[in-house]
Amino acid sequence: MLITSLLPLLTHYSLGFDLVAGPDETVTLTILPRKVAGATHNPQAAEARPISITANAAEIDAxxxxxxxxxxxxxxxxxxxxxxxxxxQREADEAAKTAAAQAATAKSTAIKPSAPTTPIKAPAPTSPPADATPAEPASLW
Structure with missing residues (x-):
């Protein structure tokens, strides 16, 4: 009956078992879900948490x-x-990422530059007047 009970888990995980005898004829059965070899699904931490049952053998069987x-x-x-x-949720996230990437691509191809493509030339610097001296600044008038 143990294997039949665990078949739903076996579809997603490889399972390990640990049996430990305790005091007063109790037994602890621990089931350890692990990633199936070769599977693309990586179990999250909550999925891979061990399942433990502690009781006497007859109670566990029942x-x-x-x-x-x-x-x-x-x-x-x-x-x-x-x-x-x-x-x-992973599939929905991937679909949303794909849709966002397609929307960004469509938006970038739809935008046309409104400014001229040739750069604006800055006026060439002028040299100081011929009568300017280092001690006196040049006059603007």
Whole structure:
């Protein structure tokens, strides 16, 4: 029943397991979602958080037998929905970036320069009058 319960997660992730015996015959089952080898989807930190269940072995078995109605099944469904929402948001972001780039390209080709393309020449500097001396500034009159 464990594998059947985890099939929804296996569509998006590679899974690792850790089983640890605790006090009073409790067991902690930790499921570690990882990126599937060769997949283009990189899981976000929230998607890749480990899932831990601590209870006695019979309780864990009973919870896993509940399948989609159990706590693990509901958590898997929530994570699957979250992963789907993230994928949809990424697609929407890429579409928006593409649309913005196309709009910017269209806008830059539509703008025509209104000023003349030849530069305006500055007046040539004039030399000081012939009677100017370094001690006295040249007169404007």
């Amino acid at each position: 919870e896993l037998e509940r399948g989609a109605d159990g706590a693990l099944g509901q958590l898997i469904a929530s994570r699957k929905t979250l992963a789907d929402q993230i994928a949809q």
